[in-house]
Amino acid sequence: MRERGWEPELELDQYRRIAAVGLIAKTLPLAFVACDILEREQPLTLRGLFYLIVSEGWLPSTDKQHYTRLRKLTVKLREKGVVPFEWFVDHVRATLKLSSWSGLADYVDTVKDAYRKNFWASLSDYVHVFVEKDAMAGVLEPVTRDYDVPLSVIRGNISLSFAYEIAQLWKRFEKPVFAYYFGDHDPSGLDLERDLQAKLRRYGAPDFTWERLGVCPTDFETFNLFPLEPKKTDSRMKRFLAQGYTKCAELDAIPATALRARLERAINEHIPAEEWERLRRIEELERQQWEGVMRKFGKKVAAG
Known part of the structure; x- marks a missing residue:
């Protein structure tokens, strides 16, 4: 790979895990480069990874056959646990469901993290x-x-x-x-x-x-x-x-x-950098106060 001007970025053990997936020899360099780029650029789209690999010269063109080859390769790398699924983004397909919780304690943990102060208002x-x-x-x-x-x-x-x-x-x-x-x-x-x-x-x-x-x-x-x-x-x-x-x-x-x-x-x-940090501190204090109120409410409900 270095002979072609590519400087490996992953640890040796990571390359060993990629090699252990069971790819044919001519596909290994492409897998190594893909994982290098994914580690550095994630999260990104599959098409984004494809263009980066083409621009680096590891695929000859943007023809559909090469995109399909990369798609199949990344499917295997994900299913084998080499590449985290979270490194790819896909906002087109979504699951719709109303929010629900196992109880008030679960709800409190959710809403305390969901609170955001509207910094932009000021x-x-x-x-x-x-x-x-x-x-x-x-x-x-x-x-x-x-x-x-x-x-x-x-x-x-x-x-x-x-x-x-x-x-x-x-x-x-x-x-x-x-x-x-x-x-x-x-x-x-x-x-x-x-x-x-x-x-x-x-x-x-x-x-x-x-x-x-x-x-x-x-x-x-x-x-x-x-x-x-x-x-x-x-x-x-x-x-x-x-x-x-x-x-x-x-x-x-x-x-x-x-x-x-x-x-x-x-x-x-x-x-303004100083103003943003000041608002962050206020947000954290408000989040703590809200969490305290909600936990007291939950204890009262549980006590009947």
């Missing part, structure tokens, strides 16, 4: 993040969850209700609104972004500052992205070419850690 800006694809929401969510920032998923089209509800939400804030967008760099991805901004303004959103954080034209060189050809059948092709673009790339192709770091930097521009 900050001078409002921040909202948009992402084009559901699967990529799982890549960004660790950051938006930590900073309590709303993350809205486009899912392929801009519905009237979606745009209207967000526009009405923004109208409630008497402060500057900053929107950050993550999407594919292709005719449909850029048009989705344009359409969203237009509908937000049409339905009464106040003035807002908009910034695309990925994929940006400079990302092709920064991350050595594998350029994809725009689909000639796409009706938005003319506008794409008129803007001076010729290359396409999916958001998944950018390393997940780079996307999260980029988003975290953007959010931190709106947060």
Whole structure:
């Protein structure tokens, strides 16, 4: 692997576990590289892992046959316990069920961790993040969850209700609104972004500052992205070419850690460091007080 310019990142025992899975010899280097990248970039999508491996030269192209080969390999690595299932994100499939608890003590443990103080209520800006694809929401969510920032998923089209509800939400804030967008760099991805901004303004959103954080034209060189050809059948092709673009790339192709770091930097521009820490301390005190109240209530109920 070093002969091909790859510097192994895992411990020797980890490579031994991968080798013990029972892969054929020609697949072992691909498995090693995949696990190296997963360890560094998780959580990420399977497509994101695929693009990183192609850009590093360990798969020859983005053809479907190579994606299928990687998919089958990662299934085996997960089922054999080499790769944690949690390292891959999949927000498309979900299980719906109302919350329930085994008793009040169980409920108290849940709600004390669920309490979040709205730090942004006392900050001078409002921040909202948009992402084009559901699967990529799982890549960004660790950051938006930590900073309590709303993350809205486009899912392929801009519905009237979606745009209207967000526009009405923004109208409630008497402060500057900053929107950050993550999407594919292709005719449909850029048009989705344009359409969203237009509908937000049409339905009464106040003035807002908009910034695309990925994929940006400079990302092709920064991350050595594998350029994809725009689909000639796409009706938005003319506008794409008129803007001076010729290359396409999916958001998944950018390393997940780079996307999260980029988003975290953007959010931190709106947060005074000392104020954020002060609010964290207040939140922890309030959480402790709430836990104490709930436990006393539970004891009273149990005592009859």
